[in-house]
Amino acid sequence: MRPGRSSRPRTRTRPQHSDAVDGLVVSVDRGRYGCVRPDAPTEDDIITAMRARELGRKSVVVGDRVALVGDTSGAPGALARIVRIAERTSVLRRTADDDDTTPEGRLERVVVANADQLVIVSALADPPPRTGFVDRCLVAAYDADVEPLLCLTKADLAGPEAVLNYYAELDLPYVLVRPDSDLAPLRQRLAGQISVLVGHSGVGKSTLVNRLVPDALRAVGAVSAVGKGRHTSTSAVALRLPPSGADGADPGWIIDTPGIRSFGLAHVSAESLLHGFPDLVEGTVDCPPNCGHTPADVDCALDAWVDAGHADPRRLASYRRLLASRAGEDPREERPDT
Structure with missing residues (x-):
């Protein structure tokens, strides 16, 4: 009888790819990644690569430093494989x-x-x-x-x-x-x-x-x-x-990055959102616990901070527009500068 597919022995051992060469991803287009060697004289020496199966669901984006195996000559029709992605610094x-x-x-x-x-x-x-x-x-x-x-x-x-x-x-x-x-x-x-x-x-x-x-x-x-x-x-x-x-x-x-027209900030925590306005951070020291820093928070110290001339009122308005937008509210009528 023909053995079932589940009877095929499997192993967690993965090849080390000790012969892999370093590359920088410079373009991504529908499953194909353009990479260049660090020592390549120009970016014309493009190595076309695909993502290896062992990477699983890991994404590969422009700027990633990767390890390449296979045909890394960059010749027309050649195809290499990305087998490792270096830890990202940012x-x-x-x-x-x-x-x-x-x-x-x-x-x-x-x-x-x-x-x-x-x-x-x-x-x-x-x-x-x-x-x-x-x-x-x-x-x-x-x-x-x-x-x-x-x-x-x-x-x-x-x-x-x-x-x-x-x-x-x-x-x-x-x-x-x-x-x-x-x-x-x-x-x-x-x-x-x-x-x-x-x-x-x-x-x-x-x-x-x-x-x-x-x-x-x-x-x-x-x-x-x-x-x-x-x-x-x-x-x-x-x-x-x-x-x-x-x-x-x-x-x-x-x-x-010609495709970026704005930055949606749903992934940014409320604390990190405030740190994007460093001129307002010190003004929150006197805020009550769990203050949301919105106009509805009547005890928010940011209003007094701005009134004292420590920050531009337009900066506070911009910060609160972002807070409202993250909460799903529509702040467009208040956004003449965006």
């Missing part, structure tokens, strides 16, 4: 909406792994700055333990004073970019880092990416071919920055 997450939940839990989406900083690209005019979006990005960055950097574009159309005044208490690092400005100050902040760029449509992020990586369109085409697809508005792509000097220093990587 994980930038978001949810589609602030109350994005199911009976099983929150629907978290990992944006990128192992990022060092989040570059929030915001125009100073056309379109005007949207501080509500910036606030959300700051919360996501602090929650992921990723350093934020504010990149203000179109500085030829308007001054940065209003935006910088809004964030005066945060000591938030920033750079100003004009169409003809030297990008050296920005490159210095990107050097040796893995930086994620986010921004609304029209703020000049694509123009900035093309200035930082002159071959960006060609590079995106190379990684898009991994899955025989296209670089869509929902895909993230890592691009190696060109060398900026003869000292051989690592110029860093940028990860373009």
Whole structure:
């Protein structure tokens, strides 16, 4: 008789893959992962890989450091396997909406792994700055333990004073970019880092990416071919920055995330949400136990903190809008700046 399938002996022993080579995931497209070797001269040397079965349900995202076996030549038609994922140093997450939940839990989406900083690209005019979006990005960055950097574009159309005044208490690092400005100050902040760029449509992020990586369109085409697809508005792509000097220093990587229009914060705890507003934290010391810091909490000390001039009232309003949004309320009528 033919033995039943359940009679097949199984073992928990897994191959060690001692011959695996290191790789960095630079693109993800429908089950195919574009990877590059750390010593590859350019990101054109793409290794197309699939996820090995032994990884189980572990997700692989852009920025992951992985171990590859199989055909790692990068030749057309070659296919390697990702057999290990290194421990992530940071994980930038978001949810589609602030109350994005199911009976099983929150629907978290990992944006990128192992990022060092989040570059929030915001125009100073056309379109005007949207501080509500910036606030959300700051919360996501602090929650992921990723350093934020504010990149203000179109500085030829308007001054940065209003935006910088809004964030005066945060000591938030920033750079100003004009169409003809030297990008050296920005490159210095990107050097040796893995930086994620986010921004609304029209703020000049694509123009900035093309200035930082002159071959960006060609590079995106190379990684898009991994899955025989296209670089869509929902895909993230890592691009190696060109060398900026003869000292051989690592110029860093940028990860373009054209699909991100906002950060849903359902995955962020109430405590972590407050830490995204460090200028308000000290004001909660005198709050009663279990204070929700909402307008309904009549004994909340944040109102007195703001009235005393320790924080911008617009910051408190933004924080409370996020609290209301996480609670499933609709704060849109109060959101002219988001």
